[in-house]
Amino acid sequence: MSHFTTKNDYIELSPALNEDDEPPDIRRDQYSLEGKRSASIHRASMEALLEEATHLEPNPASHPWRLIVQSLPSLIISLIGLVVAGVLMDEYQHWQVFVNTSELFILLPILLNLKGNLEMILASRFSTSANMGELDYGSSRKSLMLGNLALLQVQALVAGAIAGLASFALGVLTRPDTGGSYYESVYMTACSMVSASFSSAILGVFMCALILICRQYRINPDNIACPLASATGDVVTLILLAGCAMILQDHMETLMSTFVFLSMLLAVPFFGVIVWRNKRIKQLLFAGWTPIVIAMVISSLAGVVLEHYVEKYKGIALLTPVLIGVAGNLGSIYVSRISTCLHQDTEEDYASVERALFLMNIPVQAIFLLIIWAFNMGDLDYNFWFFLTYMMVNLICTFICLKVGKWMTLSFWKMGYDPDNYVIPYLTATIDAIGTVLLVATFSLLTSSGASNMQMPAQPTN
Template identity: 70%
Template sequence: MQALPSLIISVFGLIIAGFIMDEFQHWDVFTETSELFILLPILLNLKGNLEMNLAARLSTSANLGELDYGPTRRSLVVGNLALLQVQALVAGALAGIASFALGLVTKPGRPTSFYESMYMTSSSMVSASVSSAILGLFMCALVILSRRFHIDPDNIACPLASATGDIVTLVVLAACAYILRGHMDSLFSTAVFLAMSAMLPLFGFIVWKNKHVNHLLFSGWTPIICAMIISSLAGIVLEEYVEEFKGVALLTPVLIGLAGNLGSIYASRISTCLHSKTKEDYQLVEWTLMIMNFPVQLVFLLLIWRFNMGQLDYNGWFFLTYFVVSMICTWICLKTAKFMTLGFWKLDYDPDNYVIPYLTASIDVVGTVLLVASFSWLTSSGATNMAIDSSATTVATPSPS
């Protein structure tokens, strides 16, 4: 009863994110800098991980009663927001550098420059920092209000963090890329990079002085970096097939986002149970979350069919194939969430800081590959044509430059 409304809200958020991504792929700033398509899944995954880790940590603190005392609550909120900025700035820089490097690997011989590398890195850092500030405040308020109204934040925080995070990050990234693109051949992007880097010591000092989160300043980076590497594979697949199959940019965020949300709810619940030394009915929760995937995906499919989004050829084969892929992704994500959470706990690692990055990055790759494979099969078998008509793409509509 608590999770289903938040999941439906998250689907609307993911639809908006998919629609925005579908629109942005035609912008000149994206077509001229194809590395932005590699950056998108990396940055969205990193940002989602940071906010969802924050949601999982605060949910555990709420269920343990740590947010009920005013001074402790303020200290936890300030410390976690500062930590989020440190993680966002570092992760944003890594994401920008990684996407630029992968662009060199996937398209060797393409002319590049120092200015373009700074453009990618500064766009990524500003997007990560600004969206983290917005979403961090939102998640803190959400968890505190949930505690006050006797709602388990484990059931609602992660899906809302994921959905709102995608929208905010996409919009901020597009705005940054559009603004900085006009100064590509100057040192403006370099100045932005240096300014964002100069903020790291300030936020780092705040975290270091906070007893609740200072242990996270130098720990927990391994899953974030590994998740970035794993997500880069999804970025390469997305860049390769986004202009080959219809609807990839629209469907991918919802497919992997919903599966990741369900898995994150499961992981967050298990982690809270482990911290509070209570028991979770694994089989009941897994079946409940699996069944919950059905109406949420149904709402999504009805919406995109009703409004003819993505210029897809809707028929029974498309709906059936997408639904099967969705259920497979959800099943894989739930099983992975369970074994990862229990495994990290046995190894004396806090699952709240380690599971979600690995989980969401893995489902990014699995979901993207399964979706592309299903589209390829639908097209080759003649069940429905998912291929983009190359002749139609020669007539371009005016777009922001």
């Protein structure tokens, strides 16, 4: 099989990872005049080959069945992760640490949204680097891995600080009678930053290793990286947040939380310097923050809607994360694939890929419905109308997510922005809002029409 370079991009699709060589684009700067002449002749030959290659049959690696075989297991794993995260959140609400500090429940969705976006951005960006051949050489691979991991730490620490302060402020605004102290604000921020930093370190290394393994075995990481990042990220972050909150709560009225907070704060410039000295990553240090913050605001508004109706309709808290999570994962796969094609100057088979991703959603959601029905989770009224309306809302959300993801990716590329760094936060926040509103509207329609009783039973009064 032949592989080609386009424009100034080097694409090496060999599964062998070279430890000592440098990519040709680095060595090209060291060419003599004679070498440059040879390179010109070589480029002319490659252009002729590319012209001839346009008449070849499509690469079998881009076949929809290849996409389904690679993506479906990762989507099922992400579904299991979403269910486990939901079970953990349901369990945590009874823990003493969460009862004593109710702001931790406000922190959870904000932190998970921020962290999820960071990990999926890393997965998308690193997948593009893998498919561009930038990870096939020891020097560039090491530089990209260290730079991306350091950048992820900067983003996680800043995002953790924002999430911690925002949750404390929202807690004070929604429950002004409880007041708020300095110790509590530092406690919330420290818990958020520690859990964000450690989970990013664990998941960052995991994602880098996963993508390198995919590259080694000729698996397209665009098809699996984002769903796995989403699935593992929520569970790991939840466990770390609960553990950190339990440890620090015993010392809330001391300066321990302040010491932890300052230590995390000092780590930001440390990792920032590492990123700044990395010529491959430094331009990302100040890029991509706007979509992350805007996505947090949009998702928080969706969370307000969800919180308003979670005590009114049964199963909302169980169904919403899976509904929007699976749709978001499918959209992220599509965005990651399109972005790679744009970087490679190749064409994505939009119709086939959209159809494959859309149809994959059906068995994944069917497995989810089977699980919650078998274990009677959510105390839902399981009848034909419930299953029908949920699947309809699910398919609508997936369709919107795929179409909006494609439009956003192409639009950001035309405006000169790298879709890997900008699209996923906007896309996931959009589907958060749309999915939540549609599910609430559907439950309201089912209840009012008498087709299915989704009304939460009235609480007994003392």
